[in-house]
Amino acid sequence: MKRAPNLKFLPKEKFTEAIIFAGADAYAHAKGWEEGLGKQIAEDTTPPIYLGPKQLAELDNLQIIDKGRHSARVYLAGNIEPRLINAIGEKLARAGVQDAKLYKGIPDHQPENWKEYLSRLRERIEDSVLEDSMRHSLPLSVGSDGYDQEQDYTLKSYLPANSLSSIYGPSGSYKSFLAVSWACHVAGGFKWAGKSVSPGAVMYVVGEGGIGVPRRIKAWEKLHHVKLNNLFLVNRPVFPVRREETEEMIKAAKDVKSRTGQPVRLIVVDTLARCFGGNDENDARDMGAFIEGCDVIKRETGATLLVVHHSGKDDTKGARGSSAFRAALDAEFNIRREGEGGAIILTCTKMKDTEEPKQAAFDLRTVELFTDRDGEIVSSLVVRDIPREARELDPELAEIKNLTGNHAALWQSIRSRKAKGETCNKAVLRDDMEAMMGEKARKSFHKWLEKLIRDGLIEVDYQGVITILSGE
Numbered sequence: 001m002k003r004a005p006n007l008k009f010l011p012k013e014k015f016t017e018a019i020i021f022a023g024a025d026a027y028a029h030a031k032g033w034e035e036g037l038g039k040q041i042a043e044d045t046t047p048p049i050y051l052g053p054k055q056l057a058e059l060d061n062l063q064i065i066d067k068g069r070h071s072a073r074v075y076l077a078g079n080i081e082p083r084l085i086n087a088i089g090e091k092l093a094r095a096g097v098q099d100a101k102l103y104k105g106i107p108d109h110q111p112e113n114w115k116e117y118l119s120r121l122r123e124r125i126e127d128s129v130l131e132d133s134m135r136h137s138l139p140l141s142v143g144s145d146g147y148d149q150e151q152d153y154t155l156k157s158y159l160p161a162n163s164l165s166s167i168y169g170p171s172g173s174y175k176s177f178l179a180v181s182w183a184c185h186v187a188g189g190f191k192w193a194g195k196s197v198s199p200g201a202v203m204y205v206v207g208e209g210g211i212g213v214p215r216r217i218k219a220w221e222k223l224h225h226v227k228l229n230n231l232f233l234v235n236r237p238v239f240p241v242r243r244e245e246t247e248e249m250i251k252a253a254k255d256v257k258s259r260t261g262q263p264v265r266l267i268v269v270d271t272l273a274r275c276f277g278g279n280d281e282n283d284a285r286d287m288g289a290f291i292e293g294c295d296v297i298k299r300e301t302g303a304t305l306l307v308v309h310h311s312g313k314d315d316t317k318g319a320r321g322s323s324a325f326r327a328a329l330d331a332e333f334n335i336r337r338e339g340e341g342g343a344i345i346l347t348c349t350k351m352k353d354t355e356e357p358k359q360a361a362f363d364l365r366t367v368e369l370f371t372d373r374d375g376e377i378v379s380s381l382v383v384r385d386i387p388r389e390a391r392e393l394d395p396e397l398a399e400i401k402n403l404t405g406n407h408a409a410l411w412q413s414i415r416s417r418k419a420k421g422e423t424c425n426k427a428v429l430r431d432d433m434e435a436m437m438g439e440k441a442r443k444s445f446h447k448w449l450e451k452l453i454r455d456g457l458i459e460v461d462y463q464g465v466i467t468i469l470s471g472e
Contacts, residue, residue, distance in 0.1 A: 004055055004064045006030070006047040018065050018072040019048035022088060025078030026050040029106075037106070050077075056084050064091050071099040074114075075106060089114060093121035154265050154304040155182060156195040157357045158348075161265075162302055163330035164294055166272075168309040168319035173336050174344045174381070175308050177364060179268050180204075180216040181383040182306065186266045187231040188224065192385045193360070200265030201230040201256050203249075203303075207237040207274030212380075219367035219380035230260040238269070239277035240293025241286065253301040264301050269294075270308040272321070281321030291328045318349065326350065338391060342366075342381065342406060342440065345390045360387035363409075366440040400455050406440075409433065410448045414458060418468055426464040 010018055019038065021029045030050035038044040055062055065072060072092055076085070085102070092100055092114075100114040152161035159165050159182065169175050185192040189199030206213050213233060221227055234252065239245045253264045269275050272290070279286035294305050311334070312320035318334075319326060326332060332350035337343070342364040348356040364381040372378055391412045400407075413432045417424040426449065433441035433448075452458050459467050 001061055001063050002058070004049050004051060004062055006049050007063065007066065009047045010049075010066055010069070011046065014066075014068050015070045016046075017044075018069050019044060019046070020051065020064060020072060020074045020088070021048055021077045022051040022056070022074060022084070023076050023078035023080040024053055026052040026055075029075065029077035041106070051088070056080065059084060059087055059091075064088065065095045065097065068096050070097065072097050073101055073103065073111075075103045077105075089117060090121055090125075093118045094125060096122075151354055153196075153198060154186060155192055155197050157354070158182070158192070158195065158331065158333075159266070159304050159306065160330050160353065161198060161304060162298060163304050163352075164291070164298060164307070164328060165304060165331040165333075166307045166309050166319065166325070166329055167333045167335050168311050169335040170311050174364065174383070175335050176213065176270055177216060177381055177383050178335055178344065178346070178362075179270055179306060179308050180213060180220065181385065183231060183266060183268050184217060184220040184224075184228060185385070187228045188226055190224065193362075193387050198265055199262075201232070201260045201262040202266045202268070203232050203234060203253060203256060203264055204268045205234040205238050205270060205275060207270050213270075215369060215378070215380040216382070218369055219382045222367050222369070223365065223382050230256075230262055232256050237274045239275055240269075240297060241277045241279055241289040242293070245277075246293045246296045249297050250300045253297075253303065264303045266306060267297065267301065267303045268306045268308065272307050272309045272325075284322045284324045287322035287324045291325065295328075338408070343409065344383065359390060361390040362387060368439070400457075402451075406444065406448050407451055410445075411452060411457065414452075414466055414468065424466050426460065426466070429466070 004020075010016070019033065021027075021033070023029075027050050030048045033044075034047045038046075038048065049064060051059070051062075051064065074088060074092075089100075097118055098115070100118055102112040102114055104111075153159060154161050154163070167175055167178060182192060183202045183204055184190075186197045186199060187202040189197060191197065204213060217228065217231065232252075234249075238249055240249075249267070253267070256264055273281065276286075276290060279289070281287065294307070297303070298305050309319045309321075309325075311318065319332070329350055330352045331348070334347045334349050336345050336347075338345050338361050343361050344364070345359065345361050347359045351357075363384045363386070365384050366379050367382050368377050368379045370378050391408055410429065410433060413429055414424060417428070417432075422428075429449070430441070430445045433445055449458075449460070453460065456469055459469055461467070
């Protein structure tokens, strides 16, 4: 901060009164004081401080008195704005001046006594300093305030709004089929497993899967009789660890919003491994960079990020790679196949701010898409969003070779009907399986039934009535 003219000549002894001239004619008055008027009036030979037009114009950045000076005398010398007089008083108070007088000119036998004025200014300044010391940007609330605020969601009970979430499982566990199902339901505004969605546009980063993802989307569209014009595929891996890549995703999200008129609610990253940019998943620093990039995308787009991930060699120990990823997640789900057949078991392994949804199994249904040039039917699977209790393998099936989840599902249906004393014949069992699996069961029911017969688990009489041979 610059010093006012002649400030440097003030005596070190702090009880010596400082003389200040302020106004359009401050320099001339200061010279007159220095040349004899000061000695005549106040017996003062110290060159006075003066604040002329130039100094007043830069008063905010000008030191006009030294710290700790006890008293001052301010003379108005020519025109000066009232606000500048107030600013001079505030600067004196900030410097610690205890006593001051304001003279309207020379002579002035009744100057304004600023002692109380400076005292009030100092109190106000101290209060302001205290307020500044307590000013912060942290969001505070009191106790239970806001307890009844409902959590925003992308998919209620499963995907919180604007969250970082993940599904993981071994290869072949139908992870991407579930991710596509969630993406399609959000884009279409359809409930999933009876839970509401916040409808909007969706972006799906196809890091792996190639033609499989659009076929899975088409199968969903055929099953639900709707065309999704707000679900956009990013047809290459995107690497959140790189700033330029996150910027591209943010721009793409803005483009999607402009095209559809809808906010991007969900961004699927399939898979973490393909979108990790060659870095080490086990390195906490590399994983931290990936998380930071995801957070930037999430913050700038307002979307939920769903990352499809692989489990480690031991599926019971969770997703592979650094534990920093799981620590950063708002929600995490394990997905595995039910037996070897067309169903998945979905288990919530982390839900940050609400109750975890219960474990449930979901069947997959085959949907025919088109006939290729060789006359063969091309089809894909769709997750049926009807939750049911997961079927664990019965002891009776443990030694059966080449057993699939379809066989296990049929066996469980037989066991359930028998346990409840319900009718159990081929006709009602075929209806049960078709209700669960659709066209696939219609075509394969008899093959599944024949295997259970060959393996000595059941027998069927001439009327189609089924008897269990093992475990009744």
